[in-house]
Amino acid sequence: MPKAKTWIWIIVGFVGLCFLALVAFAGASVYFLRQHIKIEASSDTKSLKAFETARAAFKDQRPLLEMDNLNRPRQTRSLTSLPTAAVKSTDMVVMVWDQDKERLVHVSMPFWLLKLGRRKIDLANGDRSFDIERLNLDVTELERVGPILVLDLRSASGERVLVWTR
Numbered sequence: 001m002p003k004a005k006t007w008i009w010i011i012v013g014f015v016g017l018c019f020l021a022l023v024a025f026a027g028a029s030v031y032f033l034r035q036h037i038k039i040e041a042s043s044d045t046k047s048l049k050a051f052e053t054a055r056a057a058f059k060d061q062r063p064l065l066e067m068d069n070l071n072r073p074r075q076t077r078s079l080t081s082l083p084t085a086a087v088k089s090t091d092m093v094v095m096v097w098d099q100d101k102e103r104l105v106h107v108s109m110p111f112w113l114l115k116l117g118r119r120k121i122d123l124a125n126g127d128r129s130f131d132i133e134r135l136n137l138d139v140t141e142l143e144r145v146g147p148i149l150v151l152d153l154r155s156a157s158g159e160r161v162l163v164w165t166r
Contacts, residue, residue: 042104047097047160050104054095054162058149065135065151065163073135073151085146089165092142092150099158114139135163 042050065073092114096105135151142150142165150163 036108036110038106040104040106041102042097043102044099047104051095051097051160051162054093054164055149055152057147058164061149063149063152065137067151067153079138079141079145082145082148084144087146089143089146089148092139092163092165095160095162097158097160111139111143 062076064076064079066076068074089111091108091110094105094107094109096107097103098105137150142148145165147166148164150165151161152163153161155161
């Protein structure tokens with residue numbers, strides 16, 4: 001009879017440990033997202049200033065990608081032809097201005113996260129979305145070249161997307 005009680009305590013302890021691990025993982029996930037995603041209400045003027053400030057770090061640098069008339073990405077220069085930077089990039093930063101909802105979204109994605117299995121990142125906005133996967137970027141090459149302006153997109157509807165590495 002004492003052996004049955006021991007097994008019950010082992011099972012209860014294991015279930016309790018799994019529950020604590022799940023709570024810890026959920027807490028770490030929430031913390032990670034709060035550190036890497038920032039959404040704020042913003043006016044046209046305030047968002048324009050935020051884009052100008054972010055763009056100023058790259059001065060007159062032409063973006064690595066441009067969108068054609070059919071909204072398809074086109075490389076302005078090859079990543080493999082760019083020299084290796086002394087310091088690798090650590091993050092890809094995406095800043096999106098949604099004029100309809102008057103909000104500015106700032107997402108910072110570490111390269112280690114981008115290198116993990118699923119690389120599809122969809123910044124959804126109701127019926128419209130911006131999928132980073134369709135940019136067809138080699139994350140390893142992007143990390144190698146160091147800080148670079150990847151995309152500066154201004155849509156006819158007033159939305160703006162700025163992508164860079166740091």
